[in-house]
Amino acid sequence: MSGAEASAKAVARRADAGQRPLLEISELQVTYWRRSLLGLRSGAFHAVRGASLSIHAGETLGLVGESGSGKSSIANAVLGLVPSSGGSIRFADHDLGAMKKGYPPVVRSQIQAVFQDPYSSLNPSMTVEDIVTEPLRVHTTLDRKARRAAAVELLRRVSLSEEHLQRHPHQFSGGQRQRIAIASALALQPKLIVLDEPVSALDVSTQNQIINLLYERRDALGMAYLLIAHDLALVHHIADRIAVMYLGHIVEIGPSERVFKSPAHPYTRALLDAVPLLDPQLQRQRRAARNSAATSDAARVADTGCPYRNRCVHAMPQCARAMPPAYPVPDGGTANCYLLAPTPDATGMPPANGGQRPGSAS
Numbered sequence: 586m587s588g589a590e591a592s593a594k595a596v597a598r599r600a601d602a603g604q605r606p607l608l609e610i611s612e613l614q615v616t617y618w619r620r621s622l623l624g625l626r627s628g629a630f631h632a633v634r635g636a637s638l639s640i641h642a643g644e645t646l647g648l649v650g651e652s653g654s655g656k657s658s659i660a661n662a663v664l665g666l667v668p669s670s671g672g673s674i675r676f677a678d679h680d681l682g683a684m685k686k687g688y689p690p691v692v693r694s695q696i697q698a699v700f701q702d703p704y705s706s707l708n709p710s711m712t713v714e715d716i717v718t719e720p721l722r723v724h725t726t727l728d729r730k731a732r733r734a735a736a737v738e739l740l741r742r743v744s745l746s747e748e749h750l751q752r753h754p755h756q757f758s759g760g761q762r763q764r765i766a767i768a769s770a771l772a773l774q775p776k777l778i779v780l781d782e783p784v785s786a787l788d789v790s791t792q793n794q795i796i797n798l799l800y801e802r803r804d805a806l807g808m809a810y811l812l813i814a815h816d817l818a819l820v821h822h823i824a825d826r827i828a829v830m831y832l833g834h835i836v837e838i839g840p841s842e843r844v845f846k847s848p849a850h851p852y853t854r855a856l857l858d859a860v861p862l863l864d865p866q867l868q869r870q871r872r873a874a875r876n877s878a879a880t881s882d883a884a885r886v887a888d889t890g891c892p893y894r895n896r897c898v899h900a901m902p903q904c905a906r907a908m909p910p911a912y913p914v915p916d917g918g919t920a921n922c923y924l925l926a927p928t929p930d931a932t933g934m935p936p937a938n939g940g941q942r943p944g945s946a947s
């Protein structure tokens with residue numbers, strides 16, 4: 586059994602055993618306000634519109650979706666960097682949504698983050714030793730010598746060494762800087778790391794190295810990841826489950842293999858269509874399906890109903906009336922699409938096609 590399979594099975598066992606998730610986001614809303622010159626609220630932009638997801642201890646949830654779909658807004662709400670305007674965020678025994686004045690140290694030490702841009706996320710005036718030991722200085726009673734020893738070990742784990750301790754961020758490549766950021770995030774052995782596009786700024790071979798590093802550290806230390814990316818294929822290998830966002834909504838969520846191989850929501854299919862496949866027949870099928878899709882009205886935002894309906898080749902009258910509920914998908918997870926409705930009564934359409942992708946060319 587591979588490390589990934591073992592990890593996925595361990596997570597599934599915890600979920601089956603009824604263990605409460607480590608992170609539980611329910612009907613989360615994040616709203617940004619435009620303000621007038623006097624600072625008064627003049628208009629709302631609803632970036633996250635009722636998103637629910639959970640992550641178990643040790644689990645990796647991939648959060649994917651196109652630019653502007655609200656991925657970072659969810660991440661930043663979890664990190665307490667933006668306030669939620671509705672719904673709840675629960676982490677371990679803490680109600681994070683209710684903590685309007687910032688998180689207590691115990692929460693801050695258990696949730697860490699790695700961001701996209703290793704050039705701006707590391708303080709250029711600090712040495713690597715300062716960067717990696719900062720969390721230990723703030724949250725532990727370790728003395729300087731013990732912190733330095735911990736930093737050496739943390740650097741070793743991300744394939745850097747003691748000789749790097751006194752250097753500054755500008756002396757490193759992008760990939761090395763991201764290793765330093767990861768070492769710092771690991772310093773307190775957090776329970777959850779929010780990874781917001783941790784490899785998007787890196788070249789492809791460095792991306793693979795960092796993903797492998799994250800994968801290896803996750804399996805060694807057993808923490809949970811919320812891994813954000815545009816690219817479903819990239820998260821497919823490391824995530825146990827994948828959640829797909831579109832215009833502030835989570836439209837599909839399920840086991841990574843199932844979502845990747847049998848995407849149930851038309852938007853997930855469109856997202857996957859962008860991924861080159863090694864199997865030429867599957868690639869041809871996807872291209873044919875994509876070419877028949879109506880995408881001309883993509884820019885219109887649907888305020889009621891399914892957010893994807895204006896781009897969806899399967900759109901039906903009921904898609905405009907109400908957001909589809911989360912229907913179970915054969916082989917795991919849910920998708921918010923009326924094509925998955927179990928009975929004709931629910932949609933006015935024939936029953937779901939037994940787990941085949943809607944509109945599949947096969």
Ligand SMILES: Nc1ncnc2c1ncn2[C@@H]1O[C@H](COP(=O)(O)OP(=O)(O)OP(=O)(O)O)[C@@H](O)[C@H]1O
Binds near residue numbers: 654656657658
């Ligand atoms: N501080 C802000 N003020 C106003 N609008 C914002 C703010 N931050 C984000 N937005 C808007 O909210 C929407 C969601 O943004 P968010 O950064 O969460 O998307 P994302 O999925 O992370 O996108 P990307 O893949 O480009 O990082 C976007 O339309 C964005 O322009």
Ligand SMILES: [Mg+2]
Binds near residue numbers: 656657
């Ligand atoms: Mg983002």
